[in-house]
Amino acid sequence: MAKLARRRISRMLGASCLAASLAVPVGMGTAAAASADAPTQATAAGPLDPPDPPPQQEEQQPPEPQPEEEQPPQEEQPQEEQPPQEEQQPPEEQPQEQQPQEEQPPQEEQQPEEQPQEEQQEQQDGQQKFVTPQQQQQVKQQAAKAPEQVKAELNAVLAEALKVINSPTASADDKEIYGYIVADISTTLNAIDSPDTSPEDKATYTKFLQGITGALKAAQDPTKSTAERIVYRDIADDLAWWVTQMQSPNITAAEKAELKAQVEVLSDAMIALANPKGPPKPPVEQKKIEKGVKKTLGALKSMQNPNTKPKDAKDQAQIKQIIDTNSKALVTVQNPDASEQQRKDAQKTVDSLDSATQNAQYKEFLQEVKRLGAPAACVNSIQDRTNEAGWPEGSLWGLSASSCEDTVAAGADDGSKWSPVFDCVANKPFSECVATIPKD
Template sequence: MLTSTLDVMAAPNTPPMERAAYGTIVDGIIKTLETAENPQTPPMERATFRSIAQGMTEAVENAPNLLPDERAQFLDHVQWTMKAVTALQHPTARPRDPKDRFKIQQTVEETSNALARIHDRRATPEERSEAKRKLDQRTASLRNPEYLEFIEEVKRRKAPAACVDTINNRTREVGWREGSLWGLSDSACGTTVAEAAQSGGRWSALFECVQQEPFSTCGVYVPRD
């Protein structure tokens, strides 16, 4: 496992930035496998982390076969997904509610599987097409009209830069809506969420839900035009 990736990392003609990307991803995979084998990790989460590690391993093993520009874009996507995997293993960054954790883990598992399939020569054209659709959807999250309206509302509430940055990062990692609401539930957004929940505006129900309920159940409160 990861043999060809380690060979690429050691090759003298591998660009430094690419070597660093491989190193970050491999380190993340190893830590994810450790979490999966930790007896303190709940059984269902252990299975999911194993699946995520397998998907990320297959993805990074396929990367050296790509053309340089395509490889750089692909590794960037893998790194963003690995950031979400790392956050899921961090006590203060992962979702507090088990229902939210499970939902985000499922989403990341889906993304890791898509990353594994999109450049897999053994995958069918239909599998690669579906993987591309999912990854394109994830990449386009920051341009989603609903997301843009949502983040404008967060900024209008004078949210701290740390709150806005966390929402942007989680959205890039996991997508709209779950990633965005994961970011909104971060402690950096606590004051903003509390004040907005009491505002009585068209977004107040969403903020109130994030304040009181698992954020993964709150998408129904995104305002409809």
């Protein structure tokens, strides 16, 4: 997924609602303007009929030799003007008919296209965050009062983040994302400093700040490749967003507890990556953990997005369990205090998530979906959910999307060895369909 547009769920939905609310007034205003122009044109064309009297005067004046020479131009002017006026009437009517036709399609087309425009505005808003000296001084003062266990590293990574925001050569992508990260850090520091925040919440927010700081530290490490730094930057961005979601007054106590449990484990994984207790992991294994954290954060977002969240309670429970299992594995695999068997089991889970889209059975399944003529939206849904939650549960989650309905119906009637899978997803929660996957 392109990261230039932040794709935050709350902002994305807000942008969509704003686009929907603005689309109709704009169209109505344009149509009104078009209808207002139409009578004006008709009125301008109407009064041009009276020039008939001048020809009568012209017939009386021919006996005078001199006026005849002067008047013919006058006679020709009305005669020449009248035909164009009469000929212009049809063209004037055509624009009147064409204007609503030309304006209506853009209204229909702009409704889905408004979102990218809103996302572009969102990017501009992100770039405006913490650009003034006052704003930057404020967040520095907040960081100076941060909890001791995070203060030193937080101040260091914050200074680097502000350098990116102030740099004339930094990419728009970096400016936008770092702007949001600093804003979320500021919000979280305010919550930690507030007397209204419970000691338990302060401890949770502090732990999340440690995870964000660990991700930023890696994102700013010049020894890492550009691709690696982008991964860590985006992880910091996601963690920063989740901690602000927990502070929302609209979140229920149950939702807050659930988010806390899930994001806290992922923060632990980032803390362990940034400050390993045991021997450093081989680069290949470390990259698996990095990608695993990012993928699992993506699964969390998809679970919060009403457009991708499973509709059935059984399916929701299964995906939550998978997210929990993957999150804990990402921590255990780095824990030197865990038993060897625990680390082996955790490594197996991390490996499975990392290689999900390379699984031979998954590739065969995806090929079957494409053979059935699945639209791009359906294929993308399957690929994205597989990437986030693995094979086969993530793949079946993706197949349950509304964009795959026709494909599921076609597959159920196709009679291939995959038909039982499609038939099951069409009639049952997808969490009950793993057993229908062909064994060979």
